[in-house]
Amino acid sequence: MISSDVIRGYTDLMILSILAKGDSYGYQLSKQIEAISDGKYSIKETTLYSAIARLEKNDHVTSYKGEGSGGTGRTYYSITLLGETYLKEKEEEWELTKEVINRFSNREGK
């Protein structure tokens, strides 16, 4: 299991990358995150929903009421154009971060 402190800066990227492939709702998002990470990371409810609140506030995602299983309206999220731009930025940022950290990690082996 990965420490959530390290990953916190990139929950936005995870959520947006899933939404870029199609709209989703809370529980599905957390299942998708767990599936894509092969069970190595499972997101906490509060981490997921505070990320969603942040993304909504910054107009990176929008929400709408859709059909739920139990008859009550379920809240779906979809990525906005602004969100797609932000996702690209985050992806570039991650590539850069990865490259830089890799130069430090495993240095003894080189």
Place this chain on the structure above:
Amino acid sequence: MNTIQNYIEAMFRDFPKTKKTQDLKKQILESMQSKYEDLISQGTPEQDAVASVIATFGSIEELKKEYGIEEDERELLDSGFLHEYLKYRSFFAKALAAAISGIILATIIPILFDRPMMTALYLLIIGIAVFVIIAVTVSGNRYERIRSHQYALASEDQVEIIRNQDHFSRIYPILIAAGVLIIIVGVALHVLVDGRLELLPAATELQKDQPAAMLMVFVAIAVAIFVWASATASTYKQLLLSKAQDAGAWDEHMSEKKYGWLYSVTMPLSVCVFLLFGFLYNAWHIAWIVFPVTAIVTSAIVALLWYSHKSAQP
């Protein structure tokens, strides 16, 4: 299943009851319920499923930050101290109910017997009851910090109290209805028996007083139920009181903190009025009315004072 719901309720105590937070709560609850159902369908035992779903909740502080809710900086209440307080409150409710209905029940003595010895016994019982009331009230002073909300409840304790309150709120209306019914039956029987006795010229003085004594028994039982039920209900209500969620109840709490001392003046006064009416006019069967009336009038005065105090402030 209810445990998950109670847990969420407890976690969101400090959030205002807006549509936005209700929505958020509902979404998280649905998500956790789906997780729970998935686990159950995979054959996980119920207890384990609940525990692992609650473990995926995370930290409420994270959401508070995002939603701009001020972090609770109060010291966490020690669970042992809380349970000590709960034990005290349960004793307090019983003692208060016993003492107050004891006073009413003891009124049978001056109703039935007109001897100085008996009057002295009656006054002695009242003295003991008043002492009990003062003693249990004063012994609660060491929990003042809990009552004035200088502590925050740990989440597991909050869940437990919400669950207890849930259970109690189911029997509370039944208790109140039973108390009212007992009084109605008592008054009806009193009217019936009293009317019959009037027609009997041979009835002795002692027999004539019996209906009033019987009424006191009914009133004493009903009052014991009322006092115990409302003291128990207020224990939970007090502990779970949150400024963010129920502004009205918080206001009431503050008003009682400021003007609550009025009760300690009016209630003893009402005891004096009760004794005076009882002894001077032998009107025991009706004099007890002074207690509920005093309580209602005092709470109206407290509300009035609090209202004028608030409107005087800028």
